Amino acid sequence: MKTALRVTAFTLGLTAAFGLALGVGHAVGPGGKPAPAGHDGGHDSGHGTGHDGGHEEHAGHGAAAGQLPGGLQISERGYTLALDNAFVTAGASTDLRFRILGPDGRALTAYHPQHEKELHLIVAPRDLSTFQHLHPTRAADGTWSAPTALPAAGEYRVFADFLPAGETEGLTLGADLHAAGDLRPAPLPETGRSVTVDGYTVTLEGDLTPGAGGALTLSVSRDGHPVTDLQPYLGAYGHLVALRAGDLAYLHVHPESTTPGPAITFHATAPSAGTYRLFLDFKHGDTVRTAAFTLPTPTAAAPAATTPAPAPGATEHAAHQH
Template sequence: MTPAGHRLLQLCSLTLAAGAVALLALAACGSTPAPDHAAHAGMPGMDHTGTATPGAAPSGMPGMAGMAGMTTDEGLTAERDGYRLDSPATELPAGVPVSYPFTITGPDGRPVTDFAEVQTEKLHFYAIRTDLTGYQHLHPTMAADGTWTADPTALAPGDWRLYASFTPNTGPRQGKEFVLGRTVTVPGAAGAVPLTAAVPLPAVGDSATVDGWTATVQGELTAGKAGPLTVTISRDGRPVTDLQPYLASYAHLSAFHEGDQALAHLHPITPVAGDHGGPTLTFYALLGRPGNWRVFLQFRTAGQVHTAELTLHVA
């Protein structure tokens, strides 16, 4: 083959490969893939975590970490790409409402004050104990100097991991989503708040009931490989069709890995159409670690947010 013919063959191969990736994204998401993560931040069904955990890219799906609904596990470090979660608090009191001050510093060492809105909020804050109990999902406030204040409800004694999920709106990583985490200790006071023993992780199951609503999960997940996860909401055996939008979608799913507390969180790709969500919501999940994950599924009905809890296994 002549050199010109060889170059033409290479060009055709690259074009076909790019087309195959685009078609795969369309088939999985039902929409045209965004050109970059910043372009789709905050849209219904989009993931919060645009940075894949090293070595945990979806099998057979290169370059698609930003696909709708997918997420990787994060929050195991306080710093990434020059952005850092800082707080003067290393301990918090037990059994009483507390305030947790923190800042997000950028590569220049200064507090970041300009954040993009993702799923209706500029920062999502999570708290969970090392035994994966006490889950809290909060939306703190930020002062003009970049100091955030989260107000978790009373914490049981033990070690807790706190997470901040955010997207810088300016700077060298503009539009890139981060999940950073730090650990704090909540000491038990003798005679006041006793030490609380670790709670064993509940058995793996595919359904959970909260406040009379039942969430049933279907789907087999493999670590490092994106796969569909379907959630069906029912009440008294009847399908629920009046879910209301919560954080710009019909549900919010947080999952924490047993052992290291890696966090994954995602929203359904199901389109939002007023207060008429359900009964079935479809997610695309990408969990980078095998083992058991404690899942917290939040959804809204009649103005109230419900949190269903269950344990899923990832092969």
């Protein structure tokens, strides 16, 4: 998930060290209903969703002191994310192919599924203007492939979030992907606290306070009416990915909420002052949509334009691919 804070933990510039503690989400149980409180979404007890690369152990517990957040490294604990081709053309359809190499140097073929998938793949540009949560397929030889198209020229980050079979702690590895084309740098979009995507309005309440835990609540409405029948998507009523502007450190959490809307609540602790891009995936009417927010911490100013912008005509909100 679809498709890579984790905010507890949507892929982008990833190069600094910080720890993040976020709430462990609730999985969907039999019949498509959320699992009881305390269920970790199908992961082994004590190992959380693992989408921040540290795979928090319980709600409120993040990466160990001094541990890098997810996605900042292409190799970790002997595992390596190996892209078949790191150079593509913006706007053109491409088959993104890659392998996870194990400690023995061979392609990994055995995984422990997390939130209904063996591996979650996130692709995002370093300007955090778009977000794709892809669902690659794996061949018998361990090669993964996912059809996609990068909307604009620039530098992208690919995040692979997975748990190898036989391991108890998952990983989030990141690699750079280069898209050739007309590069047009621009600052992060200013979204405010309410965004609209496909006729749905999503409102954000709460703040990311460095070093202090707090709640982020995202409420979904349509035509002025609260949406109270959100559908489970990959085992939860919502998925939130947060990427820190400037280094694209990757965080991903699942909600504390156990009701199908309109509010979806996540517990988050910002590891540092800064500006974050939040990408909320939610499903309604059998379609997954992504709402994107730009959220500075209370003491942080918005960053200057240093990264590429989407091509002319590209929409401000995130692109979600299935």
